[in-house]
Amino acid sequence: MTKQEYESLCERKAPLICGNDLKNQDNRTLLWGYTTSRTSWHVYLAAGVIHTVMYDYGKEPVERPVASNEDYVPNKRVYPEASDFEFCKLLIDRGVCIPYTSFSTDRAQQRYYGEILSSDMEGGLM
Numbered sequence: 001m002t003k004q005e006y007e008s009l010c011e012r013k014a015p016l017i018c019g020n021d022l023k024n025q026d027n028r029t030l031l032w033g034y035t036t037s038r039t040s041w042h043v044y045l046a047a048g049v050i051h052t053v054m055y056d057y058g059k060e061p062v063e064r065p066v067a068s069n070e071d072y073v074p075n076k077r078v079y080p081e082a083s084d085f086e087f088c089k090l091l092i093d094r095g096v097c098i099p100y101t102s103f104s105t106d107r108a109q110q111r112y113y114g115e116i117l118s119s120d121m122e123g124g125l126m
Helices: 003-011 085-093 118-122
Strands: 028-034 040-046 049-055
Antiparallel strands (some): 028 040
16 A cells, blocks of 8 residues: 555545434433543533533533544543443444443433533523
8 A cells, every 4th residue: 555545544534423313313411431631521412413522520511623523532431321322333333433431330321421511501401
């Protein structure tokens, strides 16, 4: 393989997953985890739009821009029991590796596992 051929392979990206790619349109957590700096990482669906937010304990979440499907996944770990099967399958089908931590059976089921933007709370999405 030549360098040009290699670079063309690396440039091929799957289309960005968006809210209308999900069959289940219920507002919910799609993926929840944390970064190497222990910042919480929450990807959720609200009113058909996927949001990716980061926050530290006690602080307001800040929306993170997403340019590729890899941008939905934190650089440390993802809680599998607090993540959505349909969304994770879409990521994996598009070649994204999800660094899961151990599955916990102790976590209660919830609509949202992480913090959401205050604008979504005001819209009554909780």
